[in-house]
Structure formats: structure tokens, C-alpha cells
Amino acid sequence: MTAVLVIEDDDRIRLALLLALEDEGYDALGAATAEEGLRAQRHHPADYVLVDLMLPGLDGFECIRQLRRDDDVPIVVVSARDETDDIVAALEAGADDYVVKPVAIRELTARLRALRRRARPLAAVSTPDPVPAVAFGELEISPEAGEVRRAGQQVTVTRTEFRLLCELAEHAGRVLSRQQLLQRVWGYDSGDERLVDVHVGRLRQKIEPDPANPRHLVTLRGLGYKLQR
Amino acid sequence: MTAVLVIEDDDRIRLALLLALEDEGYDALGAATAEEGLRAQRHHPADYVLVDLMLPGLDGFECIRQLRRDDDVPIVVVSARDETDDIVAALEAGADDYVVKPVAIRELTARLRALRRRARPLAAVSTPDPVPAVAFGELEISPEAGEVRRAGQQVTVTRTEFRLLCELAEHAGRVLSRQQLLQRVWGYDSGDERLVDVHVGRLRQKIEPDPANPRHLVTLRGLGYKLQR
DNA sequence: GGGTCTATGACAGTTGTGTGACAAAACTGC
DNA sequence: GCAGTTTTGTCACACAACTGTCATAGACCC
Numbered sequence: 001m002t003a004v005l006v007i008e009d010d011d012r013i014r015l016a017l018l019l020a021l022e023d024e025g026y027d028a029l030g031a032a033t034a035e036e037g038l039r040a041q042r043h044h045p046a047d048y049v050l051v052d053l054m055l056p057g058l059d060g061f062e063c064i065r066q067l068r069r070d071d072d073v074p075i076v077v078v079s080a081r082d083e084t085d086d087i088v089a090a091l092e093a094g095a096d097d098y099v100v101k102p103v104a105i106r107e108l109t110a111r112l113r114a115l116r117r118r119a120r121p122l123a124a125v126s127t128p129d130p131v132p133a134v135a136f137g138e139l140e141i142s143p144e145a146g147e148v149r150r151a152g153q154q155v156t157v158t159r160t161e162f163r164l165l166c167e168l169a170e171h172a173g174r175v176l177s178r179q180q181l182l183q184r185v186w187g188y189d190s191g192d193e194r195l196v197d198v199h200v201g202r203l204r205q206k207i208e209p210d211p212a213n214p215r216h217l218v219t220l221r222g223l224g225y226k227l228q229r
Numbered sequence: 230m231t232a233v234l235v236i237e238d239d240d241r242i243r244l245a246l247l248l249a250l251e252d253e254g255y256d257a258l259g260a261a262t263a264e265e266g267l268r269a270q271r272h273h274p275a276d277y278v279l280v281d282l283m284l285p286g287l288d289g290f291e292c293i294r295q296l297r298r299d300d301d302v303p304i305v306v307v308s309a310r311d312e313t314d315d316i317v318a319a320l321e322a323g324a325d326d327y328v329v330k331p332v333a334i335r336e337l338t339a340r341l342r343a344l345r346r347r348a349r350p351l352a353a354v355s356t357p358d359p360v361p362a363v364a365f366g367e368l369e370i371s372p373e374a375g376e377v378r379r380a381g382q383q384v385t386v387t388r389t390e391f392r393l394l395c396e397l398a399e400h401a402g403r404v405l406s407r408q409q410l411l412q413r414v415w416g417y418d419s420g421d422e423r424l425v426d427v428h429v430g431r432l433r434q435k436i437e438p439d440p441a442n443p444r445h446l447v448t449l450r451g452l453g454y455k456l457q458r
Numbered sequence: 459g460g461g462t463c464t465a466t467g468a469c470a471g472t473t474g475t476g477t478g479a480c481a482a483a484a485c486t487g488c
Numbered sequence: 489g490c491a492g493t494t495t496t497g498t499c500a501c502a503c504a505a506c507t508g509t510c511a512t513a514g515a516c517c518c
Contacts (some may be wrong), residue, residue, distance in 0.1 A: 001435075005256040009351065054376055073346075084335055086332040086335060086337050087336045087339065088335050089338040090340040091340060091342065091343045092339060094343075094346075095343065096343055096346075096347060097343070097418050104313040106313055107316045107317060108315050108319050108323060110316065110320040111320060111327075113320065114320045114324065114325055114326070115347070117325075118325060118344070118347035118348070119347070131516080157495085158495060158496085159495085160496070161495095173299055173373075174373045174374055175373070175374065175375040191497095192497080192499095194496075194497090194498075194499080195477090195496090195497060195498080196477065197474095197477085198476090198477080198496090198497075198498085199474065199496085199497095200476090201476060201477065203476095204476095212476090218444075219474095219475070219476090220376075220386070221373040221387070221473095221474065221475075221504095221505070221506080222387070222388040222473090222474070222506085223375045223388070224375075226375065228245075228298050228299060228375065229298045229299055229300075264481090283513085337480065344483065369498075387505080387506060387508080388506085391505095420508095421508080421511080423464090423508090423510085424507090424508060424509085426463095426464065426466085427465090427466080427507085427508075427509090428507090428508095430465060430466060431464090431465095431466095433465095440495070448462075448463095448464070448465090450462095450515090450516070450517085451462090451463070451517095
């Protein structure tokens with residue numbers, strides 16, 4: 001599950017945020033001070049950090065700088081102050097986004113998802129030999145690791161589906177005919193083209209937000225299939 | 230230099246943004262409509278795109294979706310509307326950030342810099358080779374991608390329409406008789422010439438701004454059809 | 459104004475695509 | 489090897505999209 005750390009000294013606001021985030025399906029954790037938050041993040045790294053600016057002791061700016069020193073986690077400032085100076089300073093300190101309280105939980109989670117799309121896949125940073133991942137907006141394909149993620153969520157695809165997806169990804173934006181796919185994915189020189197349809201259908205069930213209206217794995221009638229962002 | 234594309238229909242706001250961005254050392258380019266912006270980005274990709282939501286013709290949301298389809302460029306919405314629904318919809322459509330007008334230029338550039346930190350180094354790997362397209366004035370025909378775009382906006386044409394269009398484009402500026410088209414597009418040595426009319430009509434519905442007064446796909450009475458700029 | 463040419467809406471036949479059901483094949487743990 | 493599970497390929501059918509024909513109305517030319 002996706003974990004969020006909320007660093008906010010006001011108990012009521014922190015609690016409200018935590019509850020709202022949990023309602024949205026996040027695993028939310030709170031900290032009342034910067035020090036506490038930094039410690040928590042060091043020991044149990046969350047996937048996102050929300051941080052207030054006005055904190056007792058170490059303030060938000062410093063908290064962001066310290067977080068950034070050894071963590072690439074997306075940081076969103078949630079502050080009551082709507083001053084350009086604060087916004088600029090927070091972003092310069094290393095924050096990724098800045099929203100002004102009170103903020104609708106839907107906006108907040110939408111911003112988290114937007115950040116998720118940009119967040120570096122962990123592997124690319126921490127693995128000495130980076131896995132050549134391919135990203136298509138919400139879709140991430142790691143051919144080496146043999147895994148596929150949609151909006152950060154890992155989805156399990158079968159080997160055939162994976163090969164099919166890779167083949168399409170390799171020629172992203174271009175149409176591949178059913179014949180070409182049969183050839184490249186299955187190694188068949190001829191065969192029933194319906195086979196491709198079926199596997200495309202199954203793949204859509206797994207990687208499309210709305211499989212009935214595919215946005216990435218699209219059909220080009222009479223031509224074949226194409227993968228696009 | 231870092232290039233920014235500003236898609237905003239209000240001339241004064243666009244100009245103000247462009248000047249301010251240039252002051253900050255960016256190479257700023259403006260577009261008054263989504264269509265114009267999409268075309269600009271396709272031909273001269275900028276490093277960032279700022280886009281308004283309320284645009285004449287194609288609106289901002291659709292513009293974002295189309296940009297995202299084959300571009301990983303950071304997109305920031307600059308809108309007068311401060312509604313949660315708009316913010317969520319824009320972010321879901323693929324925007325990376327959303328700021329409310331009027332916005333301090335310092336905040337905007339700070340947000341751009343924050344986005345740059347996140348800009349996917351993977352982009353180079355994941356961005357597919359640009360799909361070759363034949364440009365024809367406002368029209369772009371791309372056999373590889375199996376698509377046709379008018380003013381940057383994708384239009385779906387059927388296979389027959391596509392072949393017909395290609396045939397006309399190949400002999401752009403010259404008249405092709407119905408017989409010639411029947412021969413080349415359909416492979417018929419003889420047949421009802423009305424068939425060509427019908428398909429030309431359907432094609433016009435899709436690619437002409439005003440299908441009743443065709444400007445590109447014109448009739449030459451008694452001779453045939455011609456594609457012109 | 460009459461003849462010719464063109465545009466277009468309606469329609470039915472055809473083709474292409476999506477999908478659920480099912481059985482064969484491959485894999486798994488024992 | 490065996491029983492249970494997952495994956496794969498085949499098939500049939502329903503549905504959607506496309507195509508070509510036709511009829512009608514309108515545009516154009518002399």
C-alpha cells in the first residue's frame with residue numbers, strides 16, 4: 001500500500017488529514033514535529049511526505065532540506081500561508097508541490113498521483129545497474145525485471161502478455177498488424193489473427209483504467225494495434 | 230536555452246507571461262489556441278508547456294490529453310478557476326501542476342524548476358522515435374502511426390479514406406479523375422464513379438474546417454478532385 | 459430553363475473486433 | 489506420477505464500424 005507521512009503540529013489538522021488519506025486508501029502516518037518526522041522517514045520510509053511550514057523547533061524549510069539530503073521522496077507542502085516568498089523558498093528547498101490550507105482531499109490526492117507519475121522508479125536510483133524501464137504515462141514496464149506497474153500499482157501479467165506489451169512498447173506510437181505481432185511475439189509465420197485480439201483484450205483488462213475504452217492500447221481498425229501514452 | 234510554450238487565448242495575459250518568462254531567461258513561445266499549441270509542440274518541442282483551461286475550440290483538458298499522448302513534457306495549468314473539480318480533472322488528464330491566475334512569475338518559475346528536478350531522465354529512453362509524418366499545410370498524414378491530424382488534432386479516418394487521402398496527397402495540387410482514383414484506391418478498372426464522391430464527402434467531413442466549403446479537398450467539375458494547401 | 463454534374467442522407471450487406479466459454483497445455487507442489 | 493491451478497489457444501456469437509448503392513436535392517454551365 002502507498003504510505004504517506006504527514007508532518008503537522010496542529011493535532012486537529014493532522015488527524016483530519018490522516019483520516020481523509022486513509023479513507024482514500026493510503027497508509028497514513030503522522031508526526032507532530034520536524035524531528036519526529038525525519039526520524040520516522042529514516043526508519044520507515046513513506047512514499048510521500050506532506051509537511052507544514054510552521055513547525056515548532058526545526059521549521060518546515062529546514063525539515064525539507066534535511067529530508068532531501070538523503071531521500072528522493074516526493075514532498076508536498078501543506079501550508080496556511082499563501083505568500084509567494086514562502087512558496088518559492090519551499091520549492092527551492094526541495095519541495096515538489098505547495099498547496100494552501102484548507103485543501104480539498106481530492107485535490108491533494110490528485111496532486112500526489114501527478115507526482116507519482118514523475119517520481120523516479122526506485123530502481124533507477126538505487127540499483128547500481130539501472131533497469132531500463134520504459135514509461136508510458138501511467139504505465140511502467142521493466143523488461144529486465146519482468147514487471148509492469150500501472151499508476152504505481154504492480155500488475156501481474158503472463159509471459160505472453162508481457163512479450164506482447166514489450167513488442168508494442170518497443171514500437172510505441174506505431175501500428176503493428178496482427179500478422180506482425182503473431183510473427184514477433186509468437187514466432188508464427190501464419191495463424192489465426194483472433195489470437196492476438198484475445199491477448200490484447202486480456203492485457204487491456206489489466207493495464208487500462210477503463211478496458212472498454214482503451215486509451216493506451218488502441219485498435220486501428222483494419223490495421224492492427226498501437227500503444228500510445 | 231530552456232523553452233516554454235504558453236497556450237493561452239487572452240492576448241494580454243499571454244503576452245505578459247511571455248515577456249515575464251523571457252525576463253527570467255526562458256525562451257518563450259505563445260499559442261492562442263489548443264490546436265496551434267499542439268502543432269507547435271509537435272514541430273518544435275518546448276521543455277515546458279503552460280496551458281490555460283478555457284480555450285476556444287479544443288479546451289484545455291483535451292489539449293493536455295493530446296499533448297500527453299506522445300509527449301512527456303511537464304505541463305502546468307495556469308487557470309483563473311480555483312475549483313477542486315477543475316484541478317483534479319486537469320491533473321488526471323495528465324497535467325503536472327495547477328496554479329491559479331494571477332500568479333507571481335517567481336512562483337511559476339520556482340514550480341517549473343521543481344518540475345525539472347522530477348523530469349524523467351528516462352524520457353530519452355521512453356520517448357519513441359518520432360513517427361514520420363507527411364505534413365500538408367494543416368494536415369499531417371502518418372502512415373506509420375496510422376493516423377491523420379488536422380491542426381495538431383487527431384482525426385480518425387477509415388482505411389479507404391486513408392488510402393484516398395494518401396493518393397490525393399501524393400499528387401497534391403494535381404487533379405485526379407474519378408476513374409484514376411477508382412483504379413488506384415480501389416483497384417477497380419471500372420465502376421460507379423459516385424462511389425468516389427461519397428468517400429470524398431466523408432473525408433471532407435473529417436478534415437475540412439468547413440466541409441460545405443472545402444478549401445483543401447476541392448472539386449474540379451467535370452475533371453475530378455484535387456488536394457491543395 | 460434544361461441538362462449535366464455533384465453532394466449527401468439513408469440503408470443494408472459486409473467486414474472487423476471484442477469477449478465469454480471451453481478445452482488443451484503447461485506449470486506447481488507434493 | 490498426480491491432482492489442482494494457471495496459462496494458452498480456439499471457437500462462436502454479438503455487436504460495432506465500414507462500405508457501396510441508391511435516391512433525392514442542389515449546384516453549375518450553357
